[in-house]
Amino acid sequence: MPQHKNHNPACCCRKIRGFGRRITPARHAVLDALSARGEHLTAEEVFKAASRHYPDIGLATIYRTLELFTKFGMVNKFDTGDDKARYEFADGPGAKGHHHHLVCTSCRRIVDYNDFINEETELLRRTEEGLANKYGFKINTHILQFYGLCKDCAK
Amino acid sequence: MPQHKNHNPACCCRKIRGFGRRITPARHAVLDALSARGEHLTAEEVFKAASRHYPDIGLATIYRTLELFTKFGMVNKFDTGDDKARYEFADGPGAKGHHHHLVCTSCRRIVDYNDFINEETELLRRTEEGLANKYGFKINTHILQFYGLCKDCAK
DNA sequence: ATACAATTGAGAACAATTCTCAATTATGCC
DNA sequence: GGCATAATTGAGAATTGTTCTCAATTGTAT
Numbered sequence: 322m323p324q325h326k327n328h329n330p331a332c333c334c335r336k337i338r339g340f341g342r343r344i345t346p347a348r349h350a351v352l353d354a355l356s357a358r359g360e361h362l363t364a365e366e367v368f369k370a371a372s373r374h375y376p377d378i379g380l381a382t383i384y385r386t387l388e389l390f391t392k393f394g395m396v397n398k399f400d401t402g403d404d405k406a407r408y409e410f411a412d413g414p415g416a417k418g419h420h421h422h423l424v425c426t427s428c429r430r431i432v433d434y435n436d437f438i439n440e441e442t443e444l445l446r447r448t449e450e451g452l453a454n455k456y457g458f459k460i461n462t463h464i465l466q467f468y469g470l471c472k473d474c475a476k
Numbered sequence: 477m478p479q480h481k482n483h484n485p486a487c488c489c490r491k492i493r494g495f496g497r498r499i500t501p502a503r504h505a506v507l508d509a510l511s512a513r514g515e516h517l518t519a520e521e522v523f524k525a526a527s528r529h530y531p532d533i534g535l536a537t538i539y540r541t542l543e544l545f546t547k548f549g550m551v552n553k554f555d556t557g558d559d560k561a562r563y564e565f566a567d568g569p570g571a572k573g574h575h576h577h578l579v580c581t582s583c584r585r586i587v588d589y590n591d592f593i594n595e596e597t598e599l600l601r602r603t604e605e606g607l608a609n610k611y612g613f614k615i616n617t618h619i620l621q622f623y624g625l626c627k628d629c630a631k
Numbered sequence: 632a633t634a635c636a637a638t639t640g641a642g643a644a645c646a647a648t649t650c651t652c653a654a655t656t657a658t659g660c661c
Numbered sequence: 662g663g664c665a666t667a668a669t670t671g672a673g674a675a676t677t678g679t680t681c682t683c684a685a686t687t688g689t690a691t
Contacts, residue, residue, distance in 0.1 A: 343688050379640040437603045444599050448592045457627035464621045472612035498657050534671040
């Protein structure tokens with residue numbers, strides 16, 4: 322499975338600009354940090370990774386930037402039951418594609434899976450529609466995560 | 477739709493005892509607080525409710541008790557995207573039955589639904605099985621939540 | 632090059648949760 | 662019923678993840 326950068330700098334910059342925001346070294350550093358392969362990073366981890374390339378960056382900027390990117394739909398913020406938010410690139414050109422998470426409650430390993438994803442998506446779509454009708458909600462997103470013990474931790 | 481207490485005191489006590497733990501007024505108060513109808517309470521809310529009947533109870537005890545009950549599978553702890561854990565009675569005699577949540581991201585209203593739940597459960601079961609095989613996980617639980625705007629907030 | 636608003640880093644502030652510890656209490660045993 | 666003992670408790674301090682404040686800096690349109 323080839324690893325390719327999860328963000329396309331040109332595309333991201335265009336998007337940021339599109340929302341009337343500026344391109345800054347801090348924002349580049351956050352994009353680079355998140356594009357490390359297969360990552361689901363906490364803010365602290367993004368901070369460490371970004372600091373390597375841009376030592377002056379502050380933690381507050383990390384949070385602000387992640388919040389901004391999340392608002393723009395470039396990044397997904399999610400939570401796996403410990404008390405830290407995690408971030409990953411959202412769907413889109415160059416990203417991992419629609420997937421859900423399988424989380425080990427012991428070692429916190431997170432597996433992205435997209436097996437069964439078509440069936441899931443189809444059912445979720447129908448459910449969404451049904452719920453929207455019945456309860457009058459305008460549904461925007463969903464979360465689906467499985468929790469358990471990975472092979473190593475199950476011993 | 478008849479409202480019945482969501483916890484059966486005798487049953488809960490038996491369970492607590494079964495785990496070698498003691499029955500205390502604080503634990504009773506937490507059970508009572510959680511059994512108010514349709515509730516998905518934060519720790520703070522459980523604290524307030526429990527305090528009404530047992531004014532000496534401390535917040536730390538609330539957290540400890542909720543953690544304990546969660547460990548025993550009597551209570552579900554979940555999160556709806558604000559930064560507070562929420563608690564509800566888990567499945568079991570007297571409980572609400574298996575359901576998922578529909579969350580309004582504006583007013584934080586939480587709707588329990590169990591429409592479509594059979595299809596969902598069936599798909600989730602199969603997915604669980606597939607994931608368990610493919611990734612060697614021993615899966616214990618899942619979370620499925622829909623996020624959107626309720627009728628009032630959509631305006 | 633200039634002007635101005637957006638962005639930044641640092642540290643203080645905050646909110647939810649967990650920890651510490653001495654005092655209290657539920658339970659098994661006589 | 663009373664005793665011994667370990668579990669449980671309340672209070673407040675401590676911790677942790679995250680957000681806020683503010684003066685200094687910087688990206689961008691002109």
